Amino acid sequence: MEFPTGGIARELDTSRPGASPGPTVKVRMGEDVWVRNVRAGEFSRCVLISLESGRMEFVLPGDKLIHEMKAPEPKTDDERYMLRALEIAERGRGRTSPNPLVGAVIVKDGEIVGEGYHAYAGGPHAEISALEEAGPKARDSVLYVTLEPCNHYGKTPPCARRIVEERVRRVIYATEDTNPDVKGGGAEFLRKARVEVLRGPYSQIAKRQNESYFKSVVTGIPFVTLKMGLSLDGKVATWAGKSKWITSDESRREVQRMRAASDAVVVGIGTVLSDDPLLIPRTDDAPAKKPLRVIVDSNCRIPPSSKVLNQGDAPTVVAVTELSPPKRTREIEKRGAEIIYAGVGEKVDLKALLGALASRGVRSVLLEGGPTLASSFLKERLIDKIVFFTAPIVLGGRKALGPFEGEGAKEIEDAYRFRIDTVAASGNDLKLIAYYENVG
Ligand SMILES: NC(=O)c1ccc[n+]([C@@H]2O[C@H](COP(=O)([O-])OP(=O)(O)OC[C@H]3O[C@@H](n4cnc5c(N)ncnc54)[C@H](OP(=O)(O)O)[C@@H]3O)[C@@H](O)[C@H]2O)c1
Ligand SMILES: [Zn+2]
Numbered sequence: 048m049e050f051p052t053g054g055i056a057r058e059l060d061t062s063r064p065g066a067s068p069g070p071t072v073k074v075r076m077g078e079d080v081w082v083r084n085v086r087a088g089e090f091s092r093c094v095l096i097s098l099e100s101g102r103m104e105f106v107l108p109g110d111k112l113i114h115e116m117k118a119p120e121p122k123t124d125d126e127r128y129m130l131r132a133l134e135i136a137e138r139g140r141g142r143t144s145p146n147p148l149v150g151a152v153i154v155k156d157g158e159i160v161g162e163g164y165h166a167y168a169g170g171p172h173a174e175i176s177a178l179e180e181a182g183p184k185a186r187d188s189v190l191y192v193t194l195e196p197c198n199h200y201g202k203t204p205p206c207a208r209r210i211v212e213e214r215v216r217r218v219i220y221a222t223e224d225t226n227p228d229v230k231g232g233g234a235e236f237l238r239k240a241r242v243e244v245l246r247g248p249y250s251q252i253a254k255r256q257n258e259s260y261f262k263s264v265v266t267g268i269p270f271v272t273l274k275m276g277l278s279l280d281g282k283v284a285t286w287a288g289k290s291k292w293i294t295s296d297e298s299r300r301e302v303q304r305m306r307a308a309s310d311a312v313v314v315g316i317g318t319v320l321s322d323d324p325l326l327i328p329r330t331d332d333a334p335a336k337k338p339l340r341v342i343v344d345s346n347c348r349i350p351p352s353s354k355v356l357n358q359g360d361a362p363t364v365v366a367v368t369e370l371s372p373p374k375r376t377r378e379i380e381k382r383g384a385e386i387i388y389a390g391v392g393e394k395v396d397l398k399a400l401l402g403a404l405a406s407r408g409v410r411s412v413l414l415e416g417g418p419t420l421a422s423s424f425l426k427e428r429l430i431d432k433i434v435f436f437t438a439p440i441v442l443g444g445r446k447a448l449g450p451f452e453g454e455g456a457k458e459i460e461d462a463y464r465f466r467i468d469t470v471a472a473s474g475n476d477l478k479l480i481a482y483y484e485n486v487g
Pocket of ligand 2: 172173174196197198205206207
């Protein structure tokens, strides 16, 4: 494949600052391309997608991506079928929480005879759907599944048992299920029943596909993604506080998809007072369950006429402190919103809030600002991932807010460190994904 961009080269010399390759770069899909330099100006013509540990690949805009990741061209059958399983697992995004996304593919004599995915929480597991589709062909087959088959009775009987009953010959799974509640050796059960079990390819991608699930089952704290729309000069609003709209239609559509895939959308009261957002995912493909709308509002200042309290059929939570006036909280409750009391201090205790959300089944939080709330999340090291959409406009103005307000770092050593994961085009904007230190 040929890209007339000149953005990236295989052996780019980073020892020369600003070094850039010639006008045309040839890249074969699936080839190992180590990107050491990036020229932002080229992004509207090709998209860069990061993979495991800094590996990147080109895809053309409009290519269908697996959750912002494009796997390398599969080289073996195992890779090809696992990739297919990862791809179909994506169909459940936004519908399976608190369960993970799972995809399964059954192969017999070099042919796919059954496919399945976990479509919604409480619904059949991916393996069962695939086995049902395969019918008697499941006997002596190979099952590819993105997550280790379960071995416990939940809302449905254990998949491991059914796999044995159907006489599947071999099971290849991408990653273990680290949920302490369900851990209990699906693989071990299968091995004991003389089914061949292998941990297969693409475990990093499988982990990433369920990053919210894995973090929240292990720590009990939801996975927090901070999303913001920025100008080229790093402002999130004009000096007069206007932020509608900084970014392109494409980026705003992407944000709608991100909302639809989240369990909760969180904003500070400052944002409600200035923008009066509705916080509902507006996607063609409506999620089965709309995310919880959460307003962080220590003193319950939210006006009863706010859109979040009056429009959209999604549940709303107003997080306050114990000190907030009961008259106001009662007024808000009358509007059908739930009040969560998080802390007794001046400001909402964010850890307590996340704990309260976790106990309501929230695994993933999309934090949508504003800058004052974002800096508190940052300070408490509660942000796992940042997604910034940077538009090619300059707002300027010393008083215009950046994505993080608050005190900030005095010394460079005091900076909060993130690792850049993905840089991609989003309409005319740049989409940047970064993970906090060792997350991701
Ligand atoms: N471009 C973008 O993506 C984007 C996104 C969002 C917002 N914005 C812009 O940002 C501006 C609003 O941001 P903002 O910084 O003024 O408000 P904000 O971050 O939305 O809300 C801050 C308020 O949240 C409350 N809060 C409660 N507990 C807190 C805690 N633990 N830490 C921090 N705050 C806590 C505080 O008010 P109390 O003490 O009264 O509780 C605080 O003043 C607007 O201009 C909006 O347009 C832009
Ligand atoms: Zn299962």
